[in-house]
Amino acid sequence: MTTDSTEQLLVDGLKELYYTEQQLVDALETLADQTDDEDAREAFSEHREETQEHVNRLEEVFSQLGEEPQEKSEKVVDALIEEHEEFASENDGEILDRYNIAAGQKTEHYEIAAYGNVTSLAQKLGHDEASDMLAETLREEQSALDELSQAGEQFDQQATADD
Template sequence: MTTDSTQQLLIEGLQEMYYAEKQLVDALETLADQTSDETLSEGFSEHREETRTHVDRLEQVFDEIGEEAQTREDRVVKALIEEHEAFAEDNDGDILDRYNGAVGQKTEHYEIAAYGNLTSLAGKLGHDEAADLLEETLREEEAALDEVTEASEQFDQQAVGQ
């Protein structure tokens, strides 16, 4: 990837996150359906609705910076989804639940890093409204990480007790 400006770096990052969030809407539905642990499953369902909001918010960010909302493949999210699909083909029950919790954590960590960088870039470029919107999503991703981590820890404690 050759990028000739900070503005272009921001645009390409936004395009990747737009792709990622759109992919994650479907992936979160799969996680919710596959997870037998009720707390984890509900968390994935709730975050799916929040992720739809993130898609809409990214469209607002594109508008704020005067760009058309377009996707650009995010290889990290694509790989996480493909890795999950392969694992889920051969596993189920508690092991799949635990794996799904870990995938949720990995994804949230990645999104937090990406949104943190995009927020900073937008601010440095003077796109203050876009930076505010991105920071709102960043805070929601941080809260989602806390929730999936807590649900995973509860699942682990229950599994140890069995």
Template sequence: MELIRQRRDGTIMTTDSIDDLFVEGLQELYYAEQQLVDALETLAEQTDDETASQAFSEHRDETQEQVDRLEQVFEQIGEEARTREEQVVKALIDEHEQFAQENDGDVLDRYNMGIGQKTEHYEIAAYGNLASLAQKTGRDDAAEMLAETLREEEEALEEVTEASEQFDEEQVAD
């Protein structure tokens, strides 16, 4: 059965199997995580709120480990570690760059926390989907590694959400 996916840019991708879909998903996550390593460094540097800045910095290091883990998954399934541009992450990064050029201070800090939350939600969905596909296709070791990253992304979302809530409470108190 041929699976057809239409990308955001209008191009059509065809996939012949669930295995191909899994590999394409890995390639998109590999692209996303590589982009996010740099983006998280930018967020940490731009954000004046110490709690949020520290969370972005710590997650940057963790994201680099996740890039390494994805490379292990590629190796384990016998595929070359390649990227496939992922439109959601690309759009989030582009949106952030434009916003950051026009804003600063508390507004940029809060925006950065929000974009961090959006990114974590995307990653949670992507890793959850791939972990499930890996398990269903008998790639148990890959499923375990992807599930480990999924847990890390859920924890990162919790951290940035807590930082956002604390920031909001401080802003209301001022």
């Protein structure tokens, strides 16, 4: 991949995030459907709605930059989804619940890094409104990670209490 400007680096990052968010809308629905743990299921459902808002927000950022919203496939996201599908086909119950929480955390870490990068680039390039919108999504991703981490801790405490 050859990129000849910081502006193009920003646009490419936005395309990857646009792909990521659209993939995650479906993946979060799957996670919510597969998860028996109520706290984790609720976190996945809430974040699915928020993720759809992220798609819409990215479309607005593209518009502000004078770009058409486009996807650019992201190997990391594809690998996370493939890894999850394989695990879910072979496991269920509490093991799958805990795995789903961890999969959600991995995804949030990736998104936090990606949004941190595009937010910084947008700010550097003087796209202040786009930077503010991306920073808002970054905060929401951090909040989603916190919520999943809390659900994981509660799940682990409950599992320990049940043993």
